[in-house]
Amino acid sequence: MATTPTSSPLHDVRDGDPMLARPFQIRRTRKDTYDTVSLQLKPPDGDDGFPFEPGQFNMLYAYGVGEVPISISGNPAKNDSLVHTIRAVGAATRALTSLKVGDSVGVRGPFGKGWPVEAVAGNDVVVITGGIGLAPLRPAIYQLLAHREEYGKVVLLYGARTPEDILFRRNLEKWRSRFDIETALTVDRAARSWKGNVGVVTQLIPRAVFDPLHCVAFVCGPEIMMRFTVMELIKRGVAENNIFVSMERNMKCGIGLCGHCQLGSSFVCKDGPVYCYEDVRDSFRKREM
Amino acid sequence: MTKRQENIAVLESEGLGYLVQALIDKGYEVLGPRIKDGAVTYDQIETVRDLPIGWTDRQEPGSYRLVKSGKKTYFDYAVGPHSWKKYLHPPETRLWEARRDEQGFTVIEPERETAKKALLGVRPCELQALAIQDTVFTGGPYLAPGYQERRSNLFIVAVNCVRPGGTCFCASMKTGPKATSGFDLALTEILESGRHYFVVEVGSASGEELLSDLPTKVADDAEKEAAAKAMERATAKMGRELDTKGIRELLYKCFDDPHWQTVADRCFSCGNCTMVCPTCFCVNVEDGTDLSGQQAERWSRWDSCFTRDFSYIHGGSIRFTVKARYRQWMTHKLAYWLDQFGTLGCVGCGRCITWCPAGIDITEEVRALRDKEQSEKVQSV
């Protein structure tokens, strides 16, 4: 089964200026970990929600500091709350994560192609994430669970650096208590007080229960984690065209015009960020592409 | 045969001044070649006397020189360091500004440039570059802000190249030396047996309209023949070629070829080639504020894939070696571009060769890769 991520210009993108940021007010903030914050944004008055597809991203602008691509991490069925989960690693992300309720964030988007959640109905779905990679996959998990009866087994494997780095603990606890999703998490290192798994996320793959012949995998994390994860999935018999990965490249415009995010012939911002592994296999193998 | 080709006109050299004036009278800002800082650049033209009359150029890999020809020609030189890109895709553009207020901030849309511009002396390779930019900026799902407004208000006077520059290779790229489309008027400058005139082809209704105001006559067979001969001579004189046969496959095959390292050993990664290239379109998007923080701005500025920052993501640069950056530039031009936009990203203008401080020659590099590929084939037989 070959599926391609669906494109979703939900409005006519040729209308208006795609480089204009719209100020959205922060409705809520949540400190997910010591370096990661989720911002819930309110679309400006007169807007009826903010439709998006799981895996799509927005360009978020911190006034005067800069703009960065951030995946939407909220529930796609809840249009009124637009959530982004941001890890403070640079100037713009530090500025965004220190904003408060009532402050404004410039928003452009949604951009890019997301996870083909609807297209893979009928299969087992294995979601494998590492680090902040859980954020762009949370909307997909929400959508899978909202239409749970349309899928076979649903498995979430999540690897974090340490127990302190684990995102969305409340979600994880809820999902672990459900019988219709298998959730396993592991950390790279931990002190003895941690009762869970220790080891890299790839080690969870042989233990997970799914049918490799009727299984679609959504993988998101650092590129090196995705490389090893894909290797492990192939080892278990998952077909290359049933594996989807989310690529990260430098993005300045989000609309395929600034050239920064090029990955071979494609522009990650508009042809990705989610790709069928079959289509980006080369970039996993070739250096500095 | 189109009607236009039947209708080829002749404008005596003195008539060029009328053409410039007619454009100005129609409200166009006329932009054309002018000498500045020892090179032919593009700038505003008020009269034909602003043109580089009697000048020609000597171009070689890594070298550019203007010399007096002693002739009365207006266009006896090839392209210089500028391209028309600077008018259609300006080196820097303010995308918007924002002001702080109680709600946070308000974004103010920029005013769009709507001035009518006439480009005088657009070379055939540059017409192709314009066509490529049209695809890049308006062919995708999103339109580049402001591009269409700038593009739709143009009048284009092309000039065919009767003398190729020292680094030109348009004939092998099938983009020149003669313009075939994309212009309002196309001129071929002829200076023969003491007679100096232009053979003029019409490419559009507005071109036809403008021409009707000028003192022209219908070209006779001898004049048409002179123009055709000039084109033949130019093609024959072109010193370089780039063999585009199977070029995409060649570059994909050569991704890991050690030859990239030998280019990288010479390359300064200065980005000159990207700045002078008429099709390179990459920009950076930069944000800033005034000192008080009350006003913020976003600018788009030309960027180059030869910088390390270009591919920076958290953790480091994707293309951190010069080798990878040169490979990216050339592979983009000659392979990825075909997948992305359906054409090559190179028009054969030779600017990247002339303005490379190391004299790296894209045609030579393609040949080197091709030769290696060929010899490997022979060895494996």
Added chain:
Amino acid sequence: MENLERILSEHPFLEGMDVDQVQLLVGCASNVFFQANEFLFREGEPADTFYFIRHGKVSIETHVPQREPIVIQSQDEGEILGWSWLVPPYRWHFDARAVELTRAIALDGKCLRDKCEQDHDLGYEVMKRFALIIAERLGATRLQLMDIYGHNTDK
């Protein structure tokens, strides 16, 4: 013993092994269990056993002075724990602690070592399987060392 034989012969780790060879292993096997926080083995002690974990979770730890022990890896149900019994000097490199009540089949490594010496076909079958486990652990450790989720992984 019949029960142990069934469990071992069905375990993926021994898949493809001769019935006779599995018999030899059964001869070295016994059922064990550990309460939460009980140690299966400790660093430096003679390594004479390995385990098929049947239920529970074991963490492999190392002791760092002046701080809580660091967990390097956890082993779950269905996995094999311990390979130091196979290579000289036959001593454990780390501590293994039951995180929760853990049941396992313990195999006497010393006994198996001797049998492998006598029967090189058996020795090769055992070696092959443990080489895979050691390679997997090494791969995982390398990935762990890269600290892929950390800040500033460049420069």
